[in-house]
Amino acid sequence: MSDDLIRLSAADLAEKLASREVSAVEATRAHLDRIAAVDGDVHAFLHVNAAALETAAAIDASRAAGDELGALAGVPIAIKDVLCTLDMPSTSGSxxxxGWIPPYDATVVAKLRAAGLVPLGKTNMDEFAMGSSTEFSAYGPTHNPWDLDRIPGGSGGGSAAAVAAFEAPLALGSDTGGSIRQPGAVTGTVGVKPTYGSVSRYGAIALASSLDQVGPVTRTVLDAGLLHDVIKGHDKRDSTSLTDEWPSFADAARAGLAPDSLRGVKVGIVTELNGEGFQAGVKGRFAEAVALLSGAGAEIVELSAPSFEYAISAYYLILPAEASSNLAKFDSVRFGLRVNPEGGGTVEQVMAATREQGFGPEVKRRIILGTYALSAGYYDAYYGSAQKVRTLVQRDFARLFDEVDILISPSAPTTAFPIGEKIDDPLAMYLNDLTTIPANLAGIPGISIPMGLAEEDGLPTGIQLMAPAREDARLYTYGAALEQLFESSWGHTLISRAPSLSVTEQSAATEGVV
Structure with missing residues (x-):
């Protein structure tokens, strides 16, 4: 029974909960048992919520009393440790x-609780979301459930791995340059970066404030839409929050399941997001996906966006600059770690000792780079120039969307690489976000959907869809249609064949997968 429960989609589990075929306590216990069974190998969680069963019991009592509950009430969820939770530690992987427990919930966490979802715990991540592999967590790396010797992507590898390993049906992540979509690609899960400002960032421990965005991590497009419906909307505590009225993204996903929903859709392929350096298996699966889209009646348009070639360079000036400013608050005085030098010391000496011991190597690297880019005499040459490139990227997107309805690309240039392979090569690590970074620079929404396994290594690949700002619903409609197209053409969804962590089961799970 418990194994059946953990493999249900969130939508299917919600139906069983609403009909009282299954209780929230049963669903929560099944996922807690799964965490206990496999997380020693996966290390997706940094903290498991001791109050999860109590929360689930309260939801069951409300349902029995006839209270009106949200569509996902009783469904368990994992939460990336970048989000503040008043009843669990929030470390941002640092x-x-x-051990720091915030005095408040992030807005998105408060919305989860109000909607009746059950927090299972906090998931592992690269320290302060700085990384593409979840190897830069101060608490050790997370492992990819498809191959425990490989990375689960980053920085939100814990959330993606938890969903892929059936430890949670839903998770929240944050995406600064691809940290939801890139882990989704390499773990065979669905990851969504909403339009910037459409989901509150209040209570999300900031990395780069003009780039960060909270979003869903799930196993299906519909599940992502259901979760997005819970967390979307204006928040007066977030100065960048949009005041738009948003449609139901779950309804948008359901609309995509209608016959011929891809017919006549103009789909753009950007040359700069599918070029040299891409793994052959990723390019092969992408070519198959394009052929399926064309066969379904979509119009494929080849496009070029010259500014995208400079996007990754601009990003790695803007992000460190904003990070160096945001991380200045960790000064040993107000909260968090405090290291006192032997024999005592001044405030400055305590601050230096604390940061030396408390920050990891990748965080130090980016703080130094960002501080340099903002320093007198270099601001215009580096940070200012990067912002000009950002404007060019935004203009290129606007021009492209005048010609097409959506843009597509591989979600990541390669499948999951072995743990340790790139940890000493920052430039190679940074290139993992090549296809996802432009969307963050422009503030537009993107979604990664599993598109089968790479031929050479049998590991998941992902296809990214991008839409104009505020057109997130378009991603759900066409994303669900594409997900259905893959299933009908290949005979299964990728996550339905996901492995169960033992070598024998992995071999059986991947046998015959396209």
Whole structure:
């Protein structure tokens, strides 16, 4: 029974909960048992919520009393440790915040609780979301459920791995340059970066404030739409929050399941997001996906966006600059770790000792780079120039969307690489976000959907869809249609064949998968 429960989609589990065929306590216990069974190998969680069963019991009591509940009431969810939770530690994957429990919930967490979802715990991540592999967590790496010797993507590898390993049907992540979509691609899950400002960032521990966006991590497009419906909307505590009225993204996903929903859709392929350096298996699966789209009646248009070639360079100036400013708050005085030098010291000496011990190597690297880019005499040459490139990227997107309805690309240039392979090569690591970064620079929404396994290594690949700002519903409609097209053409969804962590089961799970 418990194995059946953990493999249900969130939508199917919600139906069983609403009909009282299954209780929230049963669903929660099944996922807690799964975490206990496999997370020693996966290491998706940094903290498991001791109050999860109590929360689930309260939801069951409300349902029995006839209270009106949300569509996902009773469904368990994992939460990336970048989000503040008043009843669980919030470390952002860093020793400098080890054990810190915030005095408030992030807005998105408060919305989850109000909608009746059950927080299972906090998931592992690269320290302060700086990384593409979840190897830069101060608490050790997360492992990819498809191959425990490989990375689950980053920085939100814990959330993606938890969903892929059936430890949670839903998770929240944050995406600064691809940290939801890139882990989704390499773990065979669905990841959505909403339009910037459409989901509150209040209570999300900031990396780069003009780039960060909270979003869903799930196993199906419909599940992502259901979760997005819970967390969307204006928040007066977030100065960048949009005041738009948003449609139901779950309804948009359901609309995509109608016959011929891809017919006549203009789909753009950007040359700069599918070029040299891409793994052959990723390019092969992408070519198959394009052929399926064309066969379904979509019009494929080849496009070029010259500014995208400079997007990754601009990003790695803007992000460190904003990070160096945001991380200045970790000063040993107000909260978090405090290291006192032997024999005592001044405030400055305590601050230096704390940051030396509390920050990891990747965080230090980016703080130094960002501080340099903002320093007198270099601001215009580096940070200012990067912002000009950002404007060019935004203009290129606007021009492209005048010609097509959506843009597509591989979600990541390669499948999951072995743990340790790139940890000493920052430039190679940064290139993992090549296809996802432009959307963050422009503030537009993107979604990654599983598109089968790469031929050479049998590991998941992902296809990314991008839409104009505020047109998130378009992603859900066409994303669900494409997901259905893959299933009908290949005979299964990728996640339905996901492995169960033992070598024998992995071999059986991947046998015959396209």
């Amino acid at each position: 020793k400098i915040l080890e």
